[in-house]
Amino acid sequence: AQSVTQLDSQVPVFEEAPVELRCNYSSSVSVYLFWYVQYPNQGLQLLLKYLSGSTLVKGINGFEAEFNKSQTSFHLRKPSVHISDTAEYFCAVSDRVTGGGNKLTFGTGTQLKVEL
Amino acid sequence: EAQVTQNPRYLITVTGKKLTVTCSQNMNHEYMSWYRQDPGLGLRQIYYSMNVEVTDKGDVPEGYKVSRKEKRNFPLILESPSPNQTSLYFCASNTLAGGPGGELFFGEGSRLTVL
Numbered sequence: 001a002q003s004v005t006q007l008d009s010q011v012p013v014f015e016e017a018p019v020e021l022r023c024n025y026s027s028s029v030s031v032y033l034f035w036y037v038q039y040p041n042q043g044l045q046l047l048l049k050y051l052s053g054s055t056l057v058k059g060i061n062g063f064e065a066e067f068n069k070s071q072t073s074f075h076l077r078k079p080s081v082h083i084s085d086t087a088e089y090f091c092a093v094s095d096r097v098t099g100g101g102n103k104l105t106f107g108t109g110t111q112l113k114v115e116l
Numbered sequence: 117e118a119q120v121t122q123n124p125r126y127l128i129t130v131t132g133k134k135l136t137v138t139c140s141q142n143m144n145h146e147y148m149s150w151y152r153q154d155p156g157l158g159l160r161q162i163y164y165s166m167n168v169e170v171t172d173k174g175d176v177p178e179g180y181k182v183s184r185k186e187k188r189n190f191p192l193i194l195e196s197p198s199p200n201q202t203s204l205y206f207c208a209s210n211t212l213a214g215g216p217g218g219e220l221f222f223g224e225g226s227r228l229t230v231l
Contacts, residue, residue, distance in 0.1 A: 004158075006158075009156070032216055032217045036220075041224075041225075042224055042225075043120070043206055043222035043223050043224045043225055044159075044206070044208075044220075044222045045222070046219045046220070049217065049219070051217040090158060090159065094216040094217065095216065103149070103161060103164060103174070103216070104159075104161075104220060106151075106158040106159040106160075107158055108156055108157060108158040109158050
């Protein structure tokens with residue numbers, strides 16, 4: 001079984017400042033890793049994913065994440081945030097071995113609040 | 117436009133009154149799933165379906181039923197709702213062709229309140 005930990009439930013940041021949202025996972029098998037974003041009153045949409053290859057993954061809206069196998073982490077970063085980035089961000093893991101279709105195990109989410 | 121459509125978006129009901137939340141996708145996806153989202157708990161999977169007539173329990177299936185009679189539809193049924201089922205529900209789908217690394221497409225959510 002796998003699990004995902006997002007230690008920060010809320011992250012306030014000023015506009016144009018950099019931000020990092022932390023995600024750690026645990027699994028006994030190889031995994032795929034995802035970040036999803038949920039804007040207010042909307043469903044989730046994929047921000048980026050790591051399947052294999054380069055450990056630095058670039059996503060939409062200027063976000064990127066780095067897979068660190070030794071630290072079992074997949075932190076999300078953006079060098080300069082905008083007001084429109086205010087949303088809830090979910091880290092998720094999928095079991096690469098059994099798959100189960102695309103059964104994702106989600107973290108508890110991090111609310112990013114960008115202030116002027 | 118590719119989308120997952122859920123109805124109703126908002127519903128207030130009373131304990132014990134059966135209800136169904138519908139979910140339909142127009143992408144010909146084999147895989148469909150229901151999640152519930154609760155503050156501090158993130159999203160937890162209720163049920164999923166790998167294809168027509170193939171369904172299985174997720175992590176929190178108690179109190180819910182599903183059916184998959186057609187590929188595009190995956191309704192969530194609450195036979196006798198209770199207040200602890202007050203939550204925000206999401207339907208999601210994806211194609212199995214991409215394997216477990218594929219993108220899940222989510223509906224806009226259904227906010228259910230059980231009094």
